[in-house]
Amino acid sequence: MVMTDERDGFPVLRRDVAGIDVGSEEHWVCAPSRTGDGRDVERFPATTPGLERLIAWLQDRRVRAVALERTGVYWIVPHEMLEQAEFEVRLVDTRELRRVPGRPKSDRRDCEWLQRLFSCGLLRGAFRPPETVCLLRTLVRDRATLIAERADWLRRMQKALDQMNVRVHRAVADLDGVTGMAIVRAIVGGERDPHRLAALRDYRCQKTEAAIAEQLTGHWRADHLFSLQQGLKMYDAITDRLADYEREILQQLAAMAQTDDTPPPPTNVNKARMIQKRGEEPLRQALYRISGVDLTTIDALGVETVNVILSEYGPDLSRFPTEKQFIAHLRLAPHQAISGGKPVRTPKKPQRRSARVTMALRMAATSLRRSRSALGAYYRRIAQRLGADVAVFATARKLAQWVYRVLRWGQPYVDEGAAVYEHRYRQARITRLAATAKDLGYALVSVEA
Template sequence: MAQGNLNLTPKPGKGRGAITITHPNAAGIDIGSASHFVAVPPDRDDEPVQEFASFTGDLQRLADWLQACGVDTVAMESTGVYWIPLFELLDARGFTVLLVNARHVKNVSGRKSDVLDCQWLQQLMSYGLLRGAFRPDDGVCVLRALTRQRHTLLRTQARSVQHMQKALVQMNIQLANVIADVAGASGQAILRAIVAGERNPYALAALRNARVHASEEDIARSLRGNWRTEHLFALRQALEAFDFCGQQLAQCDTEIDAQLQRLHISDTEPAKGKKRGKARNAPKFDLRTRLFQMCGVDLTRIDGIDVTTALAVLSETGTDMRKFASDKHFASWLGLCPGTKITGGKVMSGKTKRCANRAAQALRLAAAALRSSQSALGAYFRRLCSRMDKPKAVTAAAHKLARLIYAMLTKGEEYTDQGQDYYEERYRQRVLHNLSQRASKLGMKLVAAEPV
């Protein structure tokens, strides 16, 4: 085939080095939903390209064939979730498996076909031109799957709340205008009484919690509507779906707790930190202690990061930061570092790349929560907001949080907040130093004015 005769060795010339084969025993796999195309070096088999179905027995035959061909390194594209069973099987069989980004290998010269794709992957891998994507250890992968499932359940439960609100609005029950959250204690008590058959607005309003700011009269006014049967049926089903998601969340939290106990490295407990409110939708067990026993440091000491944010980050990255060469590589993987689109010595764009990274999304939410924090990070974020657009400031603050997490996990040191006043004084000293240097270059001297 035309692609099989591709010569990647450049012509000899001044300052050029030949591209050498670094992985002579590499194979390339084009992943599909029903079958996988596999290419090995041409001298290993009479048919160096073969197709295997995606059934488990065929995947076992695929691994046996690769071993018979002397393959030790396998490159495959990240196609949906179809690559996961084959990746896990080959990894368990002792192969070095690299999951490569499909964007990096999609430009194949010639006609597009599955056979050409797997051959192209095999050739690029043999010359060492592909890099594998980051994948945490197997225990962290289990925690990641459970955490993602929990996030999915929370979104499903949120949709059930929206369905409740829709049914109430259709009955002209304006409860959402007087109670901040219909999923809270007061809202749930009232909704369950409605589903049970209570229609007296004053009896329903009496179920409100003492912390609700709205008066009992205002709540009773909002609970006068048209109790149509079809809307009450929709409200009942939405409430049942909400309860069912709550039961599944409790089961998911139990599994997460058990997995965190399997990953723990010590039995010590974290020291007491700042007193903070309980994170919304946080698991019922002591998640802060479990995370501390897993990584040896308390990430929640960083302002803006609560237990759910720490869980989201650690479940995606794990605790072994040696897989990232530096904090800059870690921030780049998260998609939080500035872009480097430079041509002719001119910076064309510094925009961060688009990246659907769950850990980065959690850090962005944590950064946005710093707007009212009376800490050094809060002062840093507010100063960024005064200089640039808020989305850019959120990304920059999330980048700083990522570097702090990397430092804590690599050095094993606790984070200590110096306070807002300390940051402001440091910033003032930097400004004065820069002004003094500029004045010195102009032949002037900066003199402090006497207080009035």
């Protein structure tokens, strides 16, 4: 039965809800009174004992659901402690709802407004994956931060080498490859002879030993050598920490496993070779066991990209009833504001949702520029008409569609090939041209070469 609050005039759907305005120093809470004929407002310190008293205060008023304002990072601890206390927690962004003309702005008013809107069913919760996925997400995000830091120290090492005119980056393709790191470690160890340094080349290097030695003569300044030594120490230290994170991620994935089956080998021979070369096969199998599907079968999606997707969303996408809602949450759905039947130019909004998954899909889309798959042909067709930026966006959207279909419905991904896509595109173009010619009173006739 719908109850009405005569003071505010809103139909109240739930009485057992509370609203919390989160802050860095204190939290304001509004909940029903013990008698149920009004609302109580209280504030609690943001410390752990303060949060424990807040939870006891809510339990005393028989509150079952809590609307939590998403403010910076201050909502994380209250959210986790309320979930542990078995409250139904709804994380909300009330920026639009609370900016009501004429309504006073204060922490007390905000928590009252949250509780009122929640009790009337007017708050939509933000997406937050299950707790096990959140644990995995923290590990994957920290690992990505370490990878970025290691790349920064690699650039510093290359700068120190350049300042000594030791052109390792000209001698080998990658400074962090087998040959590149062997040369750097030998230099730090005291070796200065370019021919001995060149002798460390891996047998797979395309350049000869003489060509490499020509690039490895420097003037060996002491300050640059010290910078190179410290950069190598930092690089090795971060590499060790990354190994720890990779082991912890595999343990977390093993705890989340839904099946013990082994995934079938990748159908793409080149992709299978790269996975083996990078040592990503254990991670691919672990990701398969938590989702039951192999997302790496989708063209352009590697193991790292799949790891980002599953760590941010988890294997269950039932929170998104349609693929369009999933794509919109990724901010991969084009939106044009219209007023009075005309497009309205609006400033670009900052990315607030799932930026990591979106960026991962856009990077994957970029790798399809020369692919012979149907997605590669689609990328080139869009790039030819609208430019590379639009092609990356549109192809990332296509990849998101396939991610949803494979995860949500188990639909297998089958690549029809670039030739089939081009043929279908040509037939559709002929059909459109024939319809246009017919409207103009002409007939479209093919000309044999």
